[in-house]
Amino acid sequence: MATQTDSDAALRIASGRKAFVEPLRLGERLKEIRLSNHWTLEDVSQRTGLARSTLSKIENDQISPTFSAVQKLIGGLGIDLPQLLTPPKPQSHTLGRRDLTRVGEGQQHPTPTYEHELLSWQLAQKRMIPFKTIVRARSFDEFQEWVRHDGEEFLMVLDGDILLYTEFYEPLRLTHGDSIYFDSDMGHALVSVSESDAVVLSVCTRGENA
Amino acid sequence: MATQTDSDAALRIASGRKAFVEPLRLGERLKEIRLSNHWTLEDVSQRTGLARSTLSKIENDQISPTFSAVQKLIGGLGIDLPQLLTPPKPQSHTLGRRDLTRVGEGQQHPTPTYEHELLSWQLAQKRMIPFKTIVRARSFDEFQEWVRHDGEEFLMVLDGDILLYTEFYEPLRLTHGDSIYFDSDMGHALVSVSESDAVVLSVCTRGENA
DNA sequence: AAATAAAGTTTCCGTTAGGATACCACAGCC
DNA sequence: GGCTGTGGTATCCTAACGGAAACTTTATTT
Incomplete structure (x- = not known):
């Protein structure tokens, strides 16, 4: 798909953005995970090999971590990426109770x-x-x-x-x-x-x- | 979880690395996706907002993309992360027999x-x-x-x-x-x-x- | 309350990602 | 052959990340 008119290309672009990915507060999620495990920044630092300061900045959304940093994070924390990407609350499951409409x-x-x-x-x-x-x-x-x-x-x-x-x-x-x-x-x-x-x-x- | 001896910490680190994440040839996978859709680097550039050159470097594993770049990628390509992280995996059409289990x-x-x-x-x-x-x-x-x-x-x-x-x-x-x-x-x-x-x-x- | 310690933040700086551009390879066309 | 256009790569430079250490804040101890 190389040769096309400009308008055609524009159209393709627009329709291509089917799955829009929100900014995604990665830091927030990360902090949540850390605290839920009662870890300090130092703990996470040891596990991941990333500096305390770097972790702090990531958690506060001051920097956008490198993908390699993300890999260290998921490796060190023993978590999955889907988990890390799952927005804090909007759950990846929906529950239907029998009597509850x-x-x-x-x-x-x-x-x-x-x-x-x-x-x-x-x-x-x-x-x-x-x-x-x-x-x-x-x-x-x-x-x-x-x-x-x-x-x-x-x-x-x-x-x-x-x-x-x-x-x-x-x-x-x-x-x-x-x-x-x-x-x-x-x-x-x-x-x-x-x-x-x-x-x-x-x-x-x-x-x-x- | 803050105060511990060094050996204790070392232990924690070792046991913490449950989910080891392999180097992960992100570029390779990305190129695969691009080619399978018959997209050029320019196409992907338009979809994602990333520069052609950047995309080239990512595909050739010359740089480790920023996480925000990764987000643009999955957003623009309309894929989700698990998909991107899944090794080539030759589309298995398994489940041959009705094996009951x-x-x-x-x-x-x-x-x-x-x-x-x-x-x-x-x-x-x-x-x-x-x-x-x-x-x-x-x-x-x-x-x-x-x-x-x-x-x-x-x-x-x-x-x-x-x-x-x-x-x-x-x-x-x-x-x-x-x-x-x-x-x-x-x-x-x-x-x-x-x-x-x-x-x-x-x-x-x-x-x-x- | 001062002192100590630990958690977390900010500062500084070397390294690196990402964009603009130039470059190379290869096609199709005059 | 040159000319032109397109896909992909290499180069330069700015903006940004990541690490060490200084700094601030909070908690604990004497």
Whole structure:
């Protein structure tokens, strides 16, 4: 990709910056790790081979350490880089409690047929979407059209019994504990056939790469 | 942790270097990424804001880039650090058979701590791996080492209570119906704290981008 | 309270990263 | 052959990092 017009190049540049990396308060994170281990600057100095003064400056964001310095840090402290890069609080995991419906986090999407509840948020960077669905539909006729979306879907019945209608296969009866994995661009629809509404867990893949 | 003898300090240093970080041919890896995208140094320069010359020197291991430079690189190239640090690694499309105890990159966990059951087979083309796990471990001490694999993992407790130990966070207690989504290259381990063995459903992502 | 010690910061300076530019290699074109 | 353009490298110079030591601050001891 060498020969292109300027505008084209500019466009490429703009769209290329998909993953923006915030300034990242490295020092803060580092200090956190140090203190949580009850280490002094001297301790860290011994472990890493970096000078006390240098460490101090790094922690206070007065300098941007060399990559080799960073390597000494992760080597000496026995930590991983992802860890070091993980912003202080925004966790690399999201927790979904069974009874806890967080406002604005575990988002809900009620429809006449389904009621979805996301089990994870901060999904921007994630590759799967897990959610719990209450199946309200009692008959296949309630659907105007197939449900269909790119990617793949794993599904497990948590509660009740359902019929899984698919575009190309016979309806499949699934009960508590049963699971299935299918291409979700094949039309599909769930119907509850139990006394109460059925509950299923779904995990879908997200759009290709990005 | 401040006052100690020299020998004590030496000991601490030695044992502290648990995670030794090899020299790491950063330049090589970087060049690989650049070429695989058919980018020229100029392209990368535009994307990252770093000078052509600088990039050349980094690729040839003539300089050790500043951490801020590294940030520009991962930001501009739209990659993340683990990716950059991962040795060339010939994109392994492993997981040949449905081995019932195979997880991820050919790593087996026939341990007394877990018992896996794959919930889907013919996984070769799929992007997720769903399996049900019986957690036998009753204490964290039973683990020799963290469980760790590339990608992300979604987990829901189907039965019993567990403690999720993670490398970077406090142990987390999860009970029936709770779920969590986390980066699975962060060390993790499950321990059952209920009467009987706990059962969890896991869905992991498979090899990067692909 | 003074004295001592240790943790952390700032100062000074040699070394090095990073940018601008010049240079080399190699292609395609007149 | 020269001419022109592009990808990559080497050179120079400024800005910045990293280390030793001086300095400040806080804690501990007498």
